[in-house]
Amino acid sequence: MSALQHVSLGAHYVVHLPRPDDFAFWRERARQLIQCDVPPDRVSWVEPGGTGDLFAFEGPSRGEKRLPVPGADAGEVRASKRFMRLARNASVHSDPERFSLLYRVLWRLQSKPGMMQDSVDTDVRRIEELDKEVRRDAHKMHAFVRFRLIEGNEVENEGQEHYVAWFEPDHHIVRREAGFFMRRFANMNWSILTPRGSIHWDGETMREGPSARREDAPAGDPVEALWKSYYASTFNPARLKVGAMLSEMPKKYWKNMPEAELIPQLIAGAQAREAGMVAAGTREVREMPSSLEAIAGGISACRDCPIAECGTRAVMGEGAPGSSLMIVGEQPGDQEDLAGRPFVGPAGQLLDVYLDKAGIDRGASYVTNAVKHFKFVSRGKRRIHQTPQAKEIDTCRWWLEAERKIVQPRVVLALGASAARAMLGRTVSLAKERGRPAPLEDGSELWITAHPSYLLRLDGEARAAQEELFARDLAAVRGRLFELAA
Amino acid sequence: MIQRSPQKSLRERLEILADAAKYDASCASSGTAKKNSLGGKGVGSTEGMGICHAYAPDGRCISLLKVLLTNHCIFDCHYCINRKSSNTPRAKFTPQEVADLTINFYKRNYIEGLFLSSGIIKSSNHTMEQLMETARILREEYDFRGYIHLKTIPEADPELIEQAGMYADRVSINVELPTKAGLTKLAPDKNEAEIEGALAKTKNRIIQAKDERKRFRHAPRFAPAGQSTQMIVGADDANDAAIVSRASNLYGNFGLRRVYYSAFSPIPDASAVLPLKRPPLMREHRLYQSDWLIRFYGFGANDVADATEKDGNLPLDIDPKLAWALKFRGQFPVDVNRASKEQLLRVPGLGTTAVGRILKARRYRRLRLEDVGKLTQSIAKVRPFLVAADWSPTRLTDRADLRSMLAPKQEQLELF
Incomplete structure (x- = not known):
């Protein structure tokens, strides 16, 4: 009995590893110990600076001398491929217990060669965890x-x-x-x-x-300023997912990444930036007005685009709900703004002449504009017309849609490119699209022709040619209205 | 007279053009041919797995330098911040500037490579030539061996698209919207037939190049990381069932590596034609989850459609796999010790890794519920759908309130 105790005490081995990541060294020693049948609880593995050595030998080589030498008849030590793959990674983990764990599993593998497949086993799970953590650390090093x-x-x-x-x-x-x-x-x-x-x-x-x-290490690099600008600009403040960022880029890495110092201010600014984007870009959800009077009130209060800030009045369309023809111009001009009625200036007078010629009753039609305010620049005492931008037309389109819902015309006549854009949402070529109907979503149809003010700016032959085209377009619309009425 | 503003600095232009590119969801840098810079003159390597070099507070990875060559555009697509009628500030890079920026960032290990796209300037062909020139400088003059993703322009000449694939690891063409009606309404300058034609041509060219590589070792590679596309979700009225079915057709017809979904998010200067409400971010997430189910879990587009609710959209409070399982309870519980891989993959809460572990471990022991718990994230979620050696859910699988038991808890507000 006492002899056995002596053996078990004296047979505790300590292996000092020369480097904490020396897998080859561990492998050599582990093979040797297993060949000598040394069970896992009789071996301690100590890495440089480590404290795993309960017996406190001095110098790295002291314990090693005592390692047993396998006899010539010692059996082969075997390990599965999966073990080797996981063990190589697990061996560089910072867990001081890793070499003992690997030795224990290698020991158990000799009698249970398939055990690495059994992820329910606690030791196997632990090796899997170490392997995963090391691979993640390596991946983060590649990245950060x-x-x-x-x-x-x-x-x-x-x-x-x-x-x-x-x-x-x-x-x-x-x-x-x-x-x-x-x-x-x-x-x-x-x-x-x-x-x-x-x-x-x-x-x-x-x-x-x-x-x-x-x-x-050096303290800075001028390219970092560019990189930080990129980092801040590629961030989308409309979506804030701080948790997702932290799980992939934990704070411990931040101090060595130049861009990370921007993170607190980006998060803080995000809510404000998104609110700003929504306010500048889209309008809050509004009920569409249900009567022409409501629209008239709405447009005079509307400040959705800068044209409304010019100090002019909003000019409402004219006509009754249920009119079968809706005529859309570009925007009120100088005289329309003063009168508060659409198409009363020179262009309006010209339009009246041609409507008369074509046999279209303006009084039975609904006449309005794509943009409801007059856009101009001042030249001395005169106010010079400015074409509205696409953005302004698109913004005002909401009111035009509301008018169309109430009036429910069967035919819409768009005068000029701005009116066509307001109807279709895209810029079209007048020359290509005029003179034939384009179906609209609600089943009505759109006809496009030139704006009468265009005719006013021409003279001579060009004017005669355009007037003829204009008259022909209006006649076609009249013909279509008769067809629909029949 | 037109007033020209003074030339913006490189940094200002980078800010504008990175900002303009960020609405593209794709950032992957994985799955391309292995290459490295040993024996070359420049830098760069790709080793299969993509690397995310940083994460922004929006939770998205930053793997590539994602910029536009210019955000000037002659097109007028309503959902796009760079459309012609938008008042956004404009800027332009030269191909040389983008190539230098890429190399400078790459050498400091900020990025895996370049993702280059552009607004359409002058013509589609001119734009495509500029994109190509950037890739050419990187590949030929700098011997750059990192990752390049080029967004190709479907309206450009097929020869140009063909050449893009010679320089790029991945090429992509955006289908933009899930339905043809949506495309006509919101992207009036684009054309579905043209986009699909370009996707088909690229697919054929990729297959051809792969075949050539089999016969001739030095045949040039063509877009070794394949092609991908992107759809905007929530800008038109297509429901999830329609979107997933469209994505599944795209995967099938054009051999796509990925279909990206981008939740339409409020962009500065948005057009009045767009919906005013943005779709919940969760919707994009649920679509990606169903995409995952199709690619890795043996689900079909019809299975995902089965999991949708009456309006054709996936439930937002629970994931699509759980939604499917709750609708087809007859298929459950499955015996964790006997069920096939396909059956196990359908169990909510079991991922591909867990299923792999179960299949291996059950060769060595009969699994008890506790064992399953060690192999998966959460036992509470899988329990109603599994039979283990010491566990049977009996009536649990059929309980009427199973959904509310498994759905994430809604916070109950205190009385005030």
Whole structure:
């Protein structure tokens, strides 16, 4: 009995690893110990600076001398491919228990060769977790290392660019991940400094160096200002998902990423920016007015576009609900603004002449404009007409749609490109679209022709030609109205 | 007289053109051919898995330098901030400037590569040539071996699109809206036939290049990361069933790698034709989940349509897989120790990883409910749908209030 106790006490082995990430060394020793049938609870694995050594030997090699040597008849040690793959990763984890865990699983594998498939097993689950955490750490290193450029100023490498990064990995992955950066930045001089060692690449060879401190890395790089601008601009303030960002980019990485210092202000500004975007871009949901009187009231109060700020009055359409023809002009002019009625100026008078000629009764039609306010610039005492912008037409379109819903015309006649845009939502070519009907969504139809003010600006032959076209378009509309009425 | 504003600085233009590009959802940099810069003159590598180099507070990954060459545009698509009639500030890069910016960012490990798109200037062909020139400078002059995603312009000459695929890892053409009516109404300058024609041509060219690579080792690669597209959700009235069925057709017909959904979000200077309300962000999320079900879980577009509610939209409070399971309770519970992989993949709460673990582990032991708990995220969610060695849900599967038991709890407000 006492002899057995002596054996069990004396047979505790301590293995000192030369480096915390030395998988090959562990593998050698583990094979040897399993061949000598040393059970997991009789081995301690100690990494440099580690405290796993209960027996406190001094110097890394003391314990090793005592490792047993397998006899010539010792059996082979076997491990599944899956174990090897996971163990290589798990061995660089910062968990001090990792080598004991790996040895325990390797030991158990000798009698249960399939156990690595059994994820319900606690040890297997733990190796899977370590593997996953190491792979994630490596992936984050690939992603979050940030190089800063130092221009070489020593004689030998003058003008040569050197890129230096400071990074703090959670696990002992630096040496293993050197290959990734070498393949990616093969023709660059770079160094990655970390508290767990450094690596340096000069375009041809890889050197390893001791642990570094943050102060050893350069402090800034002018390109970072551009990168920060990019980061802030590519962020969409309409969608704030801070949790999703934090789960992929935890705060511990922020201090080494130049763009991360913008995050607090971006989050704080996001709500305000979105509110601003909505206010500037779209209008709040409003009920469409249900009577022409309501529209008249609405347009005089409307300030959705800058034209309304010119100090003019809104000019409402004229005519009765149920009119079968709706005539849409561009916007009120100087005289329309003064009179508060559509089409009373020179263009309106010309329109009246042609409507008469074509046999269309203006009094039985509904006459309105695409834009309800007069847009102009002042030249001395005169107010010079300005064409409304597409944006302004699109904004005012809401009122026109409301009028059309109430009047319910069967035919809409758009005078000029602005009116056509207000009806269709897109800019069309007048020459291509005039003279034939275009179906509208509610079943009515749209006819497009020139604006009478266009005729006023022409003279001679050109005017005669355009007047003829204009008259022909109006006649076609009249014909269509007769057809529909019949 | 036209007043010309002084030339904007590089930084100001980057701000404008990155801002204008951010409504494109795609940012993937994965799945392309492996390459690295060993033996070359420049920088760059792609090793299969894409890398997200940063995350913005909107939760989206920043993998590529995503910019427009210019946001001047002769088109007038209503949902787009860069449309002709928008008052947004305009800017323009030269191809050389974009190439230099890409290299400078890449060398500092900020990005995986470039995602370049553009507003249409002068003509579709001219624009496409500018995009190509940028990719050419990167590939030929800088020997850049990182990732390039080019947005191609369907209206451009097929030869130009063909050349784009020679430089780019991925090419994409946006179908923009899920229905033809929506496209006609909101993107009056675009044409469905033209977009689909370009998608089909690109698909054929990708297949052809793959075939050539089989025969000749040095045949040039053509868009090795394939093609993708994007649809805007919520700008027209298409429901989820219609969107998923359209996406499924696109996957099938054009061999797409991904269909991206972008929830129509309030953009500055939006057109009056657009709905005033933005769709809930959750809708985009549910669409991506159903996309995932189709790509990895053996669901069909019809299964997703089955999971929708009366209005043809997916429920927002529960995920589409749970919605499907609640409608087809006859298929459950399944025996975790016997069921096929296909059956297990249909169980709400079991992902592909968990199913893989179950299939392996059950060769070594009969799984109890506790064991399943170790292999999955949450046992509460899967419990009603599983039979294990020591567990049977008996009446739980058929309870009328199962949905409310499993749906995330709504917060009850305090009486005030």
